[in-house]
Amino acid sequence: MASAAVMDRLVARSLAGNAPLNVHFDVTYRCNERCVHCYLDHADHGEMTTAEIKRVLAELADAGTLFLTFSGGEIFLRPDFFELLACARKLRFDVTLKTNALLITEERAAELRRLGVRRIQISLYSADAAIHDAITKVPGSFARTLEALCFCHTQGLLVKISCPLMKQNIAVWREVQALADSLGVTFIMDPTISPMMDGDRSTLRMRLAPSELLPVMQAPVFDSPAPAPAKDDAADMAAAFDNIPCSAGHNSLYISPYGDVYPCVQLPLPTGNLREKSFAEIWYGSAQMRRVRNVKESDLAICNDCAIRQHCQRCPGLAFMEDGDLGGPSQRACELAEAAARIAGVRDPVSGLRALGRLHATSNSHPAQLVHIAALSTPQEREAL
Amino acid sequence: MSAPQPVLASVRPAQNPLAAWREIDGVVVVISPEDSILHELNPTAGFIWKHATGERTTEEIARLLADEYEVDAVTALADTRDMLAELAAKKLLRLETPSAGEVSRG
Numbered sequence: 001m002a003s004a005a006v007m008d009r010l011v012a013r014s015l016a017g018n019a020p021l022n023v024h025f026d027v028t029y030r031c032n033e034r035c036v037h038c039y040l041d042h043a044d045h046g047e048m049t050t051a052e053i054k055r056v057l058a059e060l061a062d063a064g065t066l067f068l069t070f071s072g073g074e075i076f077l078r079p080d081f082f083e084l085l086a087c088a089r090k091l092r093f094d095v096t097l098k099t100n101a102l103l104i105t106e107e108r109a110a111e112l113r114r115l116g117v118r119r120i121q122i123s124l125y126s127a128d129a130a131i132h133d134a135i136t137k138v139p140g141s142f143a144r145t146l147e148a149l150c151f152c153h154t155q156g157l158l159v160k161i162s163c164p165l166m167k168q169n170i171a172v173w174r175e176v177q178a179l180a181d182s183l184g185v186t187f188i189m190d191p192t193i194s195p196m197m198d199g200d201r202s203t204l205r206m207r208l209a210p211s212e213l214l215p216v217m218q219a220p221v222f223d224s225p226a227p228a229p230a231k232d233d234a235a236d237m238a239a240a241f242d243n244i245p246c247s248a249g250h251n252s253l254y255i256s257p258y259g260d261v262y263p264c265v266q267l268p269l270p271t272g273n274l275r276e277k278s279f280a281e282i283w284y285g286s287a288q289m290r291r292v293r294n295v296k297e298s299d300l301a302i303c304n305d306c307a308i309r310q311h312c313q314r315c316p317g318l319a320f321m322e323d324g325d326l327g328g329p330s331q332r333a334c335e336l337a338e339a340a341a342r343i344a345g346v347r348d349p350v351s352g353l354r355a356l357g358r359l360h361a362t363s364n365s366h367p368a369q370l371v372h373i374a375a376l377s378t379p380q381e382r383e384a385l
Numbered sequence: 386m387s388a389p390q391p392v393l394a395s396v397r398p399a400q401n402p403l404a405a406w407r408e409i410d411g412v413v414v415v416i417s418p419e420d421s422i423l424h425e426l427n428p429t430a431g432f433i434w435k436h437a438t439g440e441r442t443t444e445e446i447a448r449l450l451a452d453e454y455e456v457d458a459v460t461a462l463a464d465t466r467d468m469l470a471e472l473a474a475k476k477l478l479r480l481e482t483p484s485a486g487e488v489s490r491g
Contacts, residue, residue, distance in 0.1 A: 003422045003423045003424075006423045006424065007423055009425065010409065010423070010425070013410045013412065014409055017409075017410050019409050019410065021409070064407055066405060066406075066416075092404070092405050092407070093405055094405035116402070116403040116404075116405070116418060118405075118416070118418070118421060158421065
């Protein structure tokens with residue numbers, strides 16, 4: 001049986017029944033890097049204990065979670081991390097790790113493999129040590145991360161280099177991709193730069209303008225994003241996603257180191273705390289979780305009237321975080337949709353917010369830049385950027 | 386790939402501890418640690434999988450299968466052996482070798 005078709009059916013079933021298939025679990029916000037774009041508060045305000053996390057893992061397994069991502073902060077700063085990992089594997093989760101890898105030694109890489117960790121995503125910002133270290137603010141971090149990455153790859157772990165895109169490294173992403181290719185590991189770019197958790201928006205200074213971002217996003221590396229549903233299961237998959245904005249709160253969720261449950265790491269709408277309630281009580285009983293599930297694409301009044309909707313990749317979390325309305329339009333999405341529409345050949349595209357006279361730039365983009373991009377109509381010209 | 390080896394009735398099959406799996410909405414899915422393929426098991430295979438804990442023999446699992454699906458013992462044992470051989474060939478299961486005493490009784 002083709003794995004893609006099986007995955008399509010699994011996702012469709014989990015969405016239909018609100019099974020919590022995917023969980024992103026930050027086990028700490030502490031970190032040994034100080035990345036310039038990071039949105040986290042790195043102080044420890046009372047992380048869940050080993051016993052508390054083990055109890056939560058057992059509850060997640062009972063509820064049907066299969067795909068578990070341990071992230072942070074830096075996960076290996078928890079002295080009990082391997083104990084948590086062993087517990088998760090004993091409960092038969094499919095575990096993915098997100099890490100800067102600074103603390104992964106050859107022995108630890110072997111232990112990850114022995115425990116049955118399948119995938120590890122490692123942040124690398126540049127193939128140039130100076131640029132990478134300037135972003136992490138840790139001298140020598142590039143060399144250490146790269147060495148650890150090789151330890152993991154040698155052990156047979158599926159290694160993916162994650163390269164968040166920002167002002168500091170926009171010019172060098174191709175070198176990171178080339179490095180990934182030369183190492184035989186996969187590579188993704190992430191253009192999302194979020195406000196800090198306390199609402200501080202200073203990180204957005206690092207965010208790329210649509211004029212800078214879109215030519216990159218149209219590069220061949222982005223030609224094959226998520227695999228398309230297998231033919232026989234496309235109908236099930238399409239029906240499952242038919243009227244919901246995304247999987248957040250439907251079959252996926254986020255858990256903070258303090259036990260707070262959110263629909264998504266990018267949707268900071270508290271739905272309950274695992275120190276006060278069981279996972280099942282929160283997942284199935286929270287009014288806020290129901291509120292998220294009740295957001296339907298057909299209810300997005302402004303977006304549904306938007307002339308360039310097909311160019312939009314609105315994220316409900318960013319709409320909530322930056323514009324305050326889970327079901328409303330998003331400044332960032334409108335900006336990007338207009339730029340994408342221009343590149344696709346739409347003359348003078350008008351997003352939903354612009355039509356209402358409410359679009360203002362969320363980054364350093366300005367009309368002159370967008371016009372400049374629109375004039376670069378051939379792939380070669382856009383590539384040259 | 387070579388043909389699956391016949392499974393003795395006395396063998397105690399055990400899930401590969403490196404495999405990840407869940408039962409979601411009544412369907413068992415298993416991720417192979419060897420090749421990362423996601424397998425969806427049919428109801429019979431899922432039933433056998435859940436009982437392959439290393440504690441029951443193939444024969445005991447077949448008896449449970451016969452009771453669950455109201456099939457005769459011979460058919461249930463044949464189906465169980467075939468399914469276990471297939472899962473073992475994909476390295477999702479380990480077939481624990483029975484002790485000498487168990488073999489002689491099997």
